[in-house]
Amino acid sequence: MEDKLFTNVKHVTLADKNNPFYLEIAGHIDDVVVEYETYGELSPAKDNAILIAHALSGDAHAAGWDLDWEKYNRPWRENKPGWWDTIIGPGKPLDTNKYFIICSNVVGSCYGTTGPSSIDPESGRPYGLDFPIVTVGDWVNLQRRLIDFLAIDKLLCVIGGSLGGQQALEWALAYPDRLHKCAILASAPRLSSQGLAFNAVGRHSIMHDPNFNDGNYYDREAPSNGLAAARMLAHITYLSEEGMQHKFGRRLRGKMQPDFDFGVEFEVESYLNYQGQRFVERFDANSYLYITKAMDYYDAAEKWGAGDIVEAVKRIECQTLVATFSSDWLYTPEQGREIAQALVKNNKRATYLSVESKFGHDAFLVETESVGRFLRAFLGSK
Amino acid sequence: MEDKLFTNVKHVTLADKNNPFYLEIAGHIDDVVVEYETYGELSPAKDNAILIAHALSGDAHAAGWDLDWEKYNRPWRENKPGWWDTIIGPGKPLDTNKYFIICSNVVGSCYGTTGPSSIDPESGRPYGLDFPIVTVGDWVNLQRRLIDFLAIDKLLCVIGGSLGGQQALEWALAYPDRLHKCAILASAPRLSSQGLAFNAVGRHSIMHDPNFNDGNYYDREAPSNGLAAARMLAHITYLSEEGMQHKFGRRLRGKMQPDFDFGVEFEVESYLNYQGQRFVERFDANSYLYITKAMDYYDAAEKWGAGDIVEAVKRIECQTLVATFSSDWLYTPEQGREIAQALVKNNKRATYLSVESKFGHDAFLVETESVGRFLRAFLGSK
Structure with missing residues (x-):
């Protein structure tokens, strides 16, 4: 019996002048919502x-139907539930009849948490590129403040996929006594050279868009073409070659014969264009820069083990689940397995799941059935 | 004993008003140099x-040192021999003491053969996007005119890698009685869905560069940022994940600590930026559009076998070598093998070589030793 879940957006100020939010790399933000x-x-x-x-x-907005979509002018939420709604809800694998689930937007993003599009109290204008560099460690530190605010001593579990999986890993490393379990999906201790390369090209597109204007575009046209290009490119890395072949192949878009011009010819072009266009309606280009930078810099082995992941995970106390997806080439199975192997070498309680899937990196969002099943089992395990 | 090879650029008019060059898709070009x-x-x-x-x-300019680099203002050739100089030359695998080697620039390109940057005799201005869509079939037809002009009845061999491999395949299909042998390296009967996607993003970057101006930029600033982005992206697809990890890893560029800003941090970013910058000095953005379009449209199975590659290759009479490279993910080993398997199913003389390499798609240019060895053997075989 599954009821429809309705949700409200909440805001909390977790840093102010008397309690600034100190950042891993340098400086602090005085005002963090x-x-x-x-x-x-x-x-x-x-x-x-x-x-x-x-x-x-x-x-x-991980689950349910946002009752506040009009209030915050987020029309894309009107007809679409949260991004992991298949996993979270009454009776679902992350059962809201049993669990209290929390999801917060990271600092540097553009969905209600302080980021480059927020007003800098010092200047009275949006931060833009004056926003400080934030890291996966900062995100976790801020989540820790949120958990403190909610007066929760120890989380039952931290769960994340992709960059979210790196946050889950960082939780286990940074606050070993604050969580019982940790589930790391489609993730890695660090981004590969190829991953760095894709991020670099995406940022190149944004920063060379003539509307970018050094990040000062909030009162004018945004660098949408650059952001769309970055998103199109990233989308290729979220799918697999096999998945694309299956979904689009070389099929033409709504015609029997090509037009033989520079418009959209193939289904796959149309799909990427669509993804690019939808993205610029809901995402801030500066946030894209900051978040990909956080993605680039994160290296759990370097940070906690002087380059050695086996050394790094010695700190971990919680029970850990690592799941990878066979056709994921952004955070490959080999990279995820590294975390699990390091834990096993240290006699830590670790489970490694290798999931067969043609959905590439997106599998953690798409393979609802297997992800739901193993998360349910992991949460139920003693 | 290997002598240094010096080369001269040659030009020939292969189509004029009395003998227009008819194109596969539509129309003709009256004036083709x-x-x-x-x-x-x-x-x-x-x-x-x-x-x-x-x-x-x-x-x-496939081999040797170009004596005409100044005459044609190609400074990048001053200190660099042709792109396959390791393979072609006196005593080399394609031994110029034994063979007469020909290489021509394809129509639509920007290295001396008629293309979008050439003057349209009708308007007196550069063609730009008025240039007609050209195909792999057109390239081969024009090469056939060149071979006729050179009064060669039957080629000993046609050899190409990547898009060049598709031209070699097309030669075997279109002119089965005009070649004895055909060597197809790092190629496929058609581009995959993922390959179409990468090309689409590259063209998106070029066509959304504000300097693009519908392809009319020859008297002003070129869309260099867009072209650089397209090249950077394409370069990722020419390398392999393993190769990039090995060559660049996550190493920083000339520093011990990151700067934590939006400049170049990692070696791999620096490499891609460099490749992008060098490319815009020597390549025309419109040519990039036309050539990637030809790459998109080519489908040997569709063209010659109504979608069935086994049916298509029935036309082939020459001895064929297909070589693929293990870490090539642009034209994968599976795709290349399809050609060889189709030939074998038809009892054609085909050899398939699967080369172990970490150099990705670029392997056909980089794996000098193995490529040289198998080409030498293939040419020597009866």
Whole structure:
């Protein structure tokens, strides 16, 4: 029996002048508002809280139907539930009848949490590129403040996919005594050279868009063409060659014969164009720069083990699940397995799941059935 | 004993008003000049001619040192021999003491053969996007005119890698009685869905560069940022994940600590930026559009076998070599093998070579030793 889940957007100020938010790399932000959502009820013993960490373009709206989409002018949410709605809800694998689920938007993003599009209290104008560089570590530190604010001592679990999986890993490393379990999906200790390369090209497109104007575009036209190009490119890395071949092949877009011009000919071109166009309606180009930078810089082995992941994970105390997807070539199975192997070498409680899928990196969002099943089992395990 | 090879650029008019060049898709070009180079001497029996077909960004300068680099203002050739100089030359696998080697620039390109940057005799201005759509079939038809002009009845071999491999395949299909042998390297009967996607994003970058101006930019600033982005992206597809990891890893560019800004941080970013910058100095953005379009449209199975490659290759009479490279993910080993398997199913003389390499698609240019060895053997075989 699954009820429809309706959600409200929540905001909390987690840093101010008297309690600045110090950043990993340099400096601090004096004023940090966090947007978050919760689903289900926190138990009296406060032992049923699960934190969900979102990926690059994600937000706090992980599940259900947003009752506030008009209030915050987010029309794309009107006819679409949260990004992991297949997994989170009453009776679903992350069962909101049992668990209290929290998801917050990361700092630097553009969905209600302070980021480059927020007003810099010093200048009275949007930060733009004056926003400081933020890291996966900062995101986790801010989530820790949120958990403190919610008066939760120890999370039952932190779960994330992709860049969210790196946040889950970072939680286990940075706050080993604050979580019982950790589920890292479609992720890696660090981005590969090829991944760095794709991010670099995406940022190149944004920063060379003539509307970019050094990040100062909030009162004029945004660098939409550059952002669309970055998104189109990134989308290729979220799918697999096999998945694209299956979904689009070389089929033409709505015609029997090509037009033989420079318009859209193939289904796959049409799909990418569509993804690019939809993205610029809902995402801020500066946030794209900051979040891909955080993605580039994160290296769990370097940060916690002087380059050695086996050394790094010695800190981890929680029970860990690592799941990878066979056709994921952004965070490959080999990279994910590295985390699990390092844990096993240290005699830590680790489970490694290799999921067969043609959906590439997107599999953690798409392979609802297997992801739901193994998350349910992992949460139920002692 | 290897002598240094010096080369001269040659031009020939292969179409004019009295003998227009009819195109596969539509229309004709009345005035076609072809730039080509030759190495070695044509034997009296005219039985030692090998045609080399170049890839996307290639040119007729396949080997040796260009004596005309100043004359044609091509400074990048001053300190660099032709693109397959490791393979072609006196004593080299394609031995110019034995063979007469021909390489010509394809129509639509920008290295001396008629293309979008050439003057349209009708308007007196550069063609730009008024240039007609050209295909792999057109390239081969024009090469056939060149071979006729050189009075060669039957080529000893046609050899090409990547898009050049598709030209070699097309030669075998379109003119089965005009070649004895055909070597198809790092190629496929058609581009995959993922390959179409990468090309689409590259063209998106060019066509959304504000300097693009519908392809009319020859008297002003060129759309260099868009072209650079397209090239950077394409370069990722020419390397392999493993190769990039090995060559660049996550190493920083000339520093011990990151700068934590939006400049170049990693080696791999620096490499891609460099490749992008060098490319815009030597390539025309419109040519990039036309050539990637030809790459998109080519489908040997569709053209010659109503979608069935086994049916298509029934036409082939020459001895065929197909070589693929293990880490090539642009034209994968599976795709190349399809050609060889189709030939074998038809009891044709085909050899398939699967070369282990970490150099990705670029392997046909980089794996000098193995490529040289198998080409030498293939040419020597009866």
